[in-house]
Amino acid sequence: MIDIKLLEKKAENGTSYFDEYKQGLINRGASTDVLEQIMELNKKRKELITQAETAKANQNKLSGEIGKLKREGKDASAILAEVDTLKTQVKELEAKAAEADQQVYNLALIIPNKPNASVPVGSSEKENKVLKTWGEPTKFSFKPKEHWELGESLNIIDFERAGKTTGTRFAFLKGAAAQMERALIQFMMDMHSTRHGYTEMIPPFMVNSNSLLGTGNFPKFKEDVFHLEGSDLYLIPTAEVPVTNYFNNEILDEKDLPASFCAYSPCFRSEAGSAGRDTKGLIRQHQFDKVELMTFCHPDKSYEVHEALTSHAEQVLMDLELPFRRMLLCTGDMGFGSAKTHDLEVWLPGQNTYREISSCSNFEDFQARRANIRFRSAGGKPQFVHTLNGSALAVGRTLVAILENNQREDGSVAIPKALQPYMGGRQEIR
Structure with a gap:
């Protein structure tokens, strides 16, 4: 199975590991479409995680304000409603991130290994x-x-x-x-x-x-x-x-x-x-x-x-x-x-x-x-x-x-x- 994290990095010589793996698939005569899909899905997964973390931070911040309002005897119903909305958003975003993660994993399972540099390039x-x-x-x-x-x-x-x-x-x-x-x-x-x-x-x-x-x-x-x-x-x-x-x-x-x-x-x-x-x-x-x-x-x-x-x-x-x-x-x-x-x-x-x-x-x-x-x-x-x-x-x-x-x-x-x-x-x- 490919190392997804490695694909996002560059080698010491400045080349992209993604480009190296892509060339390896080309040398095998294999399609590179799935590799491209993995990178797109992984990008989407990270964005969803970031959105979920942001929503969670806002939720925690508002939860702190609710306690303050209650101690002051003020109405906190509007903020409570907002917190509930954020809770729902967090759950939905985390579920979508988990789904994207599973899709990345499933696609990674069908990608062949990258040939070692010493392997001759050939089709048959x-x-x-x-x-x-x-x-x-x-x-x-x-x-x-x-x-x-x-x-x-x-x-x-x-x-x-x-x-x-x-x-x-x-x-x-x-x-x-x-x-x-x-x-x-x-x-x-x-x-x-x-x-x-x-x-x-x-x-x-x-x-x-x-x-x-x-x-x-x-x-x-x-x-x-x-x-x-x-x-x-x-x-x-x-x-x-x-x-x-x-x-x-x-x-x-x-x-x-x-x-x-x-x-x-x-x-x-x-x-x-x-x-x-x-x-x-x-x-x-x-x-x-x-x-x-x-x-x-x-x-x-x-x-x-x-x-x-x-x-x-x-x-x-x-x-x-x-x-x-x-x-x-x-x-x-x-x-x-x-x-x-x-x-x-x-x-x-x-x-x-x-x-x-x-x-x-x-x-x-x-x-x-x-x-x-x-x-x-x-x-x-x-x-x-x-x-x-x-x-x-x-x-x-x-x-x-x-x-x-x-x-x-x-x-x-x-x-x-x-x-x-x-x-x-x-x-x-x-």
Whole structure:
């Protein structure tokens, strides 16, 4: 959420923060109309407050005169009537100011975050920048199969029966695929907790609307989540939602920062805007497993943390020997709440392209303002923390990458060495 007070100030170089935010929205390809409305409404709100305070001061002054007149035995009825009129005016003005304040808040909820100055300006994924690559794209002497072909031929993924029992964009994992899914979750959680120092967490898989508001999913992306009818509960689209709100409306001690968690959860998404995209396979499912990294940190440290968090997600891919590249998303391709995002894209030889497997974002104080998550230094005033999160990794897509990169001409699949201890020493699927 934007800082309304900051928008009214000027930076040290004399530029207006409002103009900076407006340019940030333009760079995103977003409308600036709502920002203009907010400034107008906030101006109106301040004027109403001033009018209410003036009326209240007059009311108090006249109330003092009433006492004096009564002590002198004089008629105070005219002033009493005037005081009553002022009381009514104060109530009306305060109500209008409160209404304007609520309108400002509601509009502020639908404005995206301002991109960090280091983010390249662009309108689509075509203008994202490759920051690094690791490993060479896997090549074969035979035509590689796509993961759904491998899954069906090895009898470890069943889309047809999932369609019968549930519907499209679901799958049964069985045998070695089910074992690998479970092994990958354990492998990722072990790595992040023991090697990278994150605290393990398994969050609730349902949250209330206030939590979705805090992360920025609501109100703008309400159609993307599954709602439990007759309740204020929603299936989580990512562990980011419950874990971010773990500290909702709390003030942390500065010495407890950074606070970092790795969380496993299934994720549920309606994929409302994805009709016709990735209709085959495991890439875009309504239900999928993910391990999420989440850090709450001091504002001065957030870009240092962003680099570290991204490298922790990369380490999973390196240990599994999966070729990947790191992308810096341009302004037009970033998520609603992000100030800066690194995407990790893994090579899929069956599709002959790189596909996103992780998104690591710094939200700066955007989510912290919405969820009211602050910290206090010794003797200092509360400040908003910065929040960061990243997939490390999307488990189903990792399984996809292993199947496609480790396939053999005879249709079998080699299991990465790092994963073998988690699969009872198993070395291949055939």
